[in-house]
Amino acid sequence: MLIPIILSGGAGTRLWPLSWGDHPKQFLPLISNKTMIQETLLRLKGLELGAPVISCGEGHRFMVAQQIGEVSDVKPAIILEPMAKNTAPAIAAACCAAMKQDKDAVVVVLPSDHVIADVEAFQKAVKAAAANAEKGYLVTFGIVPTFPATGYGYVKASGDESDGAYRLEKFVEKPCLEKAQEYLASGEYSWNSGMFVFKAATFLEELKLYNPEMAELSIEAFEKASIDTDFIRLNTEAFGKIKGDSIDYAVMEKTRKGRVVKLNAGWDDVGSWSALYDISKKDENQNVIKGYDVITLDTTSSYIRGGKRTIATIGLDDVVIVDSDDALLVAAKGKIQDVKKIAEQIKSRG
Amino acid sequence: MLIPIILSGGAGTRLWPLSWGDHPKQFLPLISNKTMIQETLLRLKGLELGAPVISCGEGHRFMVAQQIGEVSDVKPAIILEPMAKNTAPAIAAACCAAMKQDKDAVVVVLPSDHVIADVEAFQKAVKAAAANAEKGYLVTFGIVPTFPATGYGYVKASGDESDGAYRLEKFVEKPCLEKAQEYLASGEYSWNSGMFVFKAATFLEELKLYNPEMAELSIEAFEKASIDTDFIRLNTEAFGKIKGDSIDYAVMEKTRKGRVVKLNAGWDDVGSWSALYDISKKDENQNVIKGYDVITLDTTSSYIRGGKRTIATIGLDDVVIVDSDDALLVAAKGKIQDVKKIAEQIKSRG
Numbered sequence: 288m289l290i291p292i293i294l295s296g297g298a299g300t301r302l303w304p305l306s307w308g309d310h311p312k313q314f315l316p317l318i319s320n321k322t323m324i325q326e327t328l329l330r331l332k333g334l335e336l337g338a339p340v341i342s343c344g345e346g347h348r349f350m351v352a353q354q355i356g357e358v359s360d361v362k363p364a365i366i367l368e369p370m371a372k373n374t375a376p377a378i379a380a381a382c383c384a385a386m387k388q389d390k391d392a393v394v395v396v397l398p399s400d401h402v403i404a405d406v407e408a409f410q411k412a413v414k415a416a417a418a419n420a421e422k423g424y425l426v427t428f429g430i431v432p433t434f435p436a437t438g439y440g441y442v443k444a445s446g447d448e449s450d451g452a453y454r455l456e457k458f459v460e461k462p463c464l465e466k467a468q469e470y471l472a473s474g475e476y477s478w479n480s481g482m483f484v485f486k487a488a489t490f491l492e493e494l495k496l497y498n499p500e501m502a503e504l505s506i507e508a509f510e511k512a513s514i515d516t517d518f519i520r521l522n523t524e525a526f527g528k529i530k531g532d533s534i535d536y537a538v539m540e541k542t543r544k545g546r547v548v549k550l551n552a553g554w555d556d557v558g559s560w561s562a563l564y565d566i567s568k569k570d571e572n573q574n575v576i577k578g579y580d581v582i583t584l585d586t587t588s589s590y591i592r593g594g595k596r597t598i599a600t601i602g603l604d605d606v607v608i609v610d611s612d613d614a615l616l617v618a619a620k621g622k623i624q625d626v627k628k629i630a631e632q633i634k635s636r637g
Numbered sequence: 638m639l640i641p642i643i644l645s646g647g648a649g650t651r652l653w654p655l656s657w658g659d660h661p662k663q664f665l666p667l668i669s670n671k672t673m674i675q676e677t678l679l680r681l682k683g684l685e686l687g688a689p690v691i692s693c694g695e696g697h698r699f700m701v702a703q704q705i706g707e708v709s710d711v712k713p714a715i716i717l718e719p720m721a722k723n724t725a726p727a728i729a730a731a732c733c734a735a736m737k738q739d740k741d742a743v744v745v746v747l748p749s750d751h752v753i754a755d756v757e758a759f760q761k762a763v764k765a766a767a768a769n770a771e772k773g774y775l776v777t778f779g780i781v782p783t784f785p786a787t788g789y790g791y792v793k794a795s796g797d798e799s800d801g802a803y804r805l806e807k808f809v810e811k812p813c814l815e816k817a818q819e820y821l822a823s824g825e826y827s828w829n830s831g832m833f834v835f836k837a838a839t840f841l842e843e844l845k846l847y848n849p850e851m852a853e854l855s856i857e858a859f860e861k862a863s864i865d866t867d868f869i870r871l872n873t874e875a876f877g878k879i880k881g882d883s884i885d886y887a888v889m890e891k892t893r894k895g896r897v898v899k900l901n902a903g904w905d906d907v908g909s910w911s912a913l914y915d916i917s918k919k920d921e922n923q924n925v926i927k928g929y930d931v932i933t934l935d936t937t938s939s940y941i942r943g944g945k946r947t948i949a950t951i952g953l954d955d956v957v958i959v960d961s962d963d964a965l966l967v968a969a970k971g972k973i974q975d976v977k978k979i980a981e982q983i984k985s986r987g
Contacts, residue, residue, distance in 0.1 A: 455801075481731060585975070596964050598966075599964065599965070599979040600967045601973065613946055614948070618953070622951045623951065
């Protein structure tokens with residue numbers, strides 16, 4: 288049985304001031320009229336699926352329940368993390384939940400803030416990945432790069448394609464531009480998407496092998512979870528002892544069972560306002576304009592997201608404007624990554 | 638008797654979205670904690686004055702009454718224009734009101750949106766102008782230029798200074814940069830300030846001479862005004878027939894009685910956000926920041942005026958941001974003059 292695991296623990300501060308605190312980006316309708324997490328689940332529609340497993344923080348549980356309920360007839364398993372421990376422990380606990388449904392479950396692990404334009408190509412890749420997972424491999428999707436991106440990590444695939452997958456040779460960190468250009472030219476590298484397919488049991492075995500303490504504590508946190516009608520609350524004591532780490536570091540970089548399924552489906556991770564600009568439809572001045580009432584004069588290549596008020600712009604190029612009830616962001620698009628600093632600064636003062 | 642005439646009919650659309658409709662800039666505390674119109678009157682404090690005459694539109698009458706009342710013990714004459722007819726008819730009607738107080742009144746005509754840093758120098762100039770007015774001259778203040786401004790008209794003074802005044806040779810329109818540089822180098826040109834001093838009777842005589850129809854209709858509009866406790870409502874029929882014009886065109890460019898008193902007192906007309914930037918105190922990044930909660934990263938030479946929300950900026954240079962309850966302006970400082978187009982566009986759609 289194929290079971291979706293949706294990771295929804297992120298705070299999404301890079302989309303401040305819209306995504307922030309109680310309303311991280313995965314719960315916002317940023318691209319369509321469905322929210323990002325709803326789109327994540329809807330993207331699998333048509334495949335034979337078990338009940339989805341969602342991992343999120345305590346504070347977002349009602350939003351998850353509400354939004355998943357709106358697009359799914361099946362009751363999801365909603366796992367609440369008492370604190371953030373990065374992706375590996377969250378996935379381990381979710382694998383335990385998946386195995387309660389089906390001990391042979393194949394899981395498709397999806398962050399809740401990705402965009403994929405070509406759903407058909409995506410589902411085809413998921414099927415290829417699932418076939419490899421059935422054979423005991425840990426599959427990562429490698430996004431076929433469309434430009435020499437320096438904002439993503441890469442995976443190197445090697446060998447010939449077999450059953451739709453390549454051997455996973457190695458992960459590499461975010462490169463400089465020259466390296467990224469080399470990677471693009473070689474054809475051997477693809478972007479590390481953060482989406483995975485494997486048997487839940489295989490993942491737990493590999494985690495036990497390479498990080499036995501994390502495996503034990505994650506399983507314990509799930510076994511001792513307090514369960515009510517709607518939510519599975521992981522055991523705070525066990526989960527709290529875990530030294531948090533990402534699935535890449537904890538398992539994928541170490542496993543010998545890694546495979547890469549290449550994905551060429553208009554993927555984007557909507558990690559930032561500039562990424563949102565890149566994937567959105569532009570008007571004749573190369574502007575992306577959302578919202579109630581926006582008047583532009585001599586304004587080009589800008590992303591303008593209005594709130595409840597009129598916005599007027601004059602003589603701007605390559606600027607991001609995001610208006611919300613509480614706050615306003617005006618930034619050069621090329622420096623938009625620094626919005627994290629703003630969000631941290633505001634968080635630190637409480 | 639010296640009587641202030643304060644012109645407060647402007648809409649101030651160049652300071653949209655703050656100055657707009659019911660709240661044009663003269664009624665806002667843009668520079669100090671007093672509003673611009675209050676500062677205009679307070680700037681004369683210490684001189685022996687009659688009751689001020691204020692000219693404004695019907696819609697602003699209570700604001701004028703309230704704000705003048707807060708800074709003046711003397712009951713003002715508040716003249717309501719039924720429609721805008723530019724400055725010459727407004728001044729003519731105000732001169733009639735001044736002559737009701739004192740038929741030999743010398744009036745000092747002041748727009749309500751100017752800033753003057755050196756009040757002592759200003760009052761000294763007013764006294765010199767009044768002395769010349771007593772002799773039958775129409776005096777304009779020529780602002781000693783501090784840079785080759787292309788945003789102002791100029792007046793050319795000639796002859797020797799006599800009793801603090803020069804002969805007014807001519808008015809010239811807003812020049813190109815080369816011309817402005819010539820004017821600055823010559824020492825003979827100064828900025829046309831729009832502030833005047835003359836005997837009310839002299840002005841009306843000169844208006845009769847050069848524009849008899851306007852003179853007649855303005856006087857008729859005043860004579861047939863409907864007067865209640867607080868306001869003088871000019872007669873709509875007579876005032877409506879006037880072909881509106883500025884005092885410069887209607888009288889000052891034609892009169893042979895023109896004099897120029899030079900003024901070097903830190904004058905500014907606060908005509909635009911960039912002018913406001915120019916005259917405001919800058920921080921170490923050459924930013925002018927007003928308002929509740931503004932966080933800047935890599936931001937320089939910008940004017941940021943916050944409203945009730947947090948504003949964060951990243952990587953901006955030479956930008957104007959003005960946040961209000963209803964609207965937000967983000968503009969390149971060099972193109973800020975186009976804010977008029979925005980205000981007109983919004984007005985035209987109602």
